[in-house]
Amino acid sequence: AQSVTQLGSHVSVSEGALVLLRCNYSSSVPPYLFWYVQYPNQGLQLLLKYTTGATLVKGINGFEAEFKKSETSFHLTKPSAHMSDAAEYFCAVRRIQGAQKLVFGQGTRLTINP
Amino acid sequence: DSGVTQTPKHLITATGQRVTLRCSPRSGDLSVYWYQQSLDQGLQFLIQYYNGEERAKGNILERFSAQQFPDLHSELNLSSLELGDSALYFCASSVASVNTEAFFGQGTRLTVV
Numbered sequence: 001a002q003s004v005t006q007l008g009s010h011v012s013v014s015e016g017a018l019v020l021l022r023c024n025y026s027s028s029v030p031p032y033l034f035w036y037v038q039y040p041n042q043g044l045q046l047l048l049k050y051t052t053g054a055t056l057v058k059g060i061n062g063f064e065a066e067f068k069k070s071e072t073s074f075h076l077t078k079p080s081a082h083m084s085d086a087a088e089y090f091c092a093v094r095r096i097q098g099a100q101k102l103v104f105g106q107g108t109r110l111t112i113n114p
Numbered sequence: 115d116s117g118v119t120q121t122p123k124h125l126i127t128a129t130g131q132r133v134t135l136r137c138s139p140r141s142g143d144l145s146v147y148w149y150q151q152s153l154d155q156g157l158q159f160l161i162q163y164y165n166g167e168e169r170a171k172g173n174i175l176e177r178f179s180a181q182q183f184p185d186l187h188s189e190l191n192l193s194s195l196e197l198g199d200s201a202l203y204f205c206a207s208s209v210a211s212v213n214t215e216a217f218f219g220q221g222t223r224l225t226v227v
Contacts, residue, residue: 034215043116043204044218090157100208101147101170102216104157 002027002093006105014113019063019078021108023091026072031093033074034102035065038088047089050074061085086112117141118219120205126225132193135222139186139207145169146188147208147216148180152201163188195226 007022025031032051036044048059055067061084065076074091088109092102117140127133139146148160159172163182174180177195182188192199202223206216 036218041220043118043220044206045116046215046217049215100145100216101159101162101172102149102157102206103159106156 002031002095002103004091004093004103004105006089006091006108008108009106010109010111012111012113013081015083016080019076019081019085019110021076021089021091021110023065023074023076023105024072025074025091025093027093027095029096030069031095033065033067034092034094035059035063035074035076036090036092036104038090038107040087044090047076081110081112083112083114086110116217116219118205118207118217120203120219120222122222123220124223124225126227127195129195129197129226131195131226132191133195133224135190135192135203135205135224137188137190137205137207137219139188139205140217143207143209143217144186145208145216146182146186147206148174148188148190149204149206149218150201151204151221155201157204160190192224197226200224200226 003026005024034049035047050067058064088107091105119138121136144165147162151157160174162170180190202221204221206218208216
């Protein structure tokens, strides 16, 4: 069975500081990996995804994530936080073949301090 | 705007009642997924339909059922509602090719009182 662990349910950074949100996954086979963002009272919006190829993937709003197979990790980073980045972030995995359901982590709430 | 439309946005109902949540997928998407988001369980996959057929099932209660119609819209039916069913219910759709992502609607917030 697949599972996702997001380290830290709450992360707080200052505006302009580095954002690092951690995600580790468990899967018997290499999965597809996703980061979604949820703003208050909104649905989930895809930030970026890893399927195949380059392990460093760039997404929207200046975010990027690196797939590290040896560490079973897919951490999300942004060099300089902006107030508008305050939201909840979800890491998710999906099988490459078979059932296409997403398995989500518990989410990390990101707070940006002025 | 993801292109996935969910109605209603908010629903308040009493215990024991039955409700229907509706989802219209993005144009061209054949696959529809339903997820439940609650404070204690997080985001949980409920069920997937592909072109009218049930494709995968998650931790969906027997009191819950879904279907996908010929025009590809989907409905999630929740019956004998309990307080614990209060949650945000998301619909997502995808083309369902190997490496494509799912696009989420804005959700229906269900409150059972």
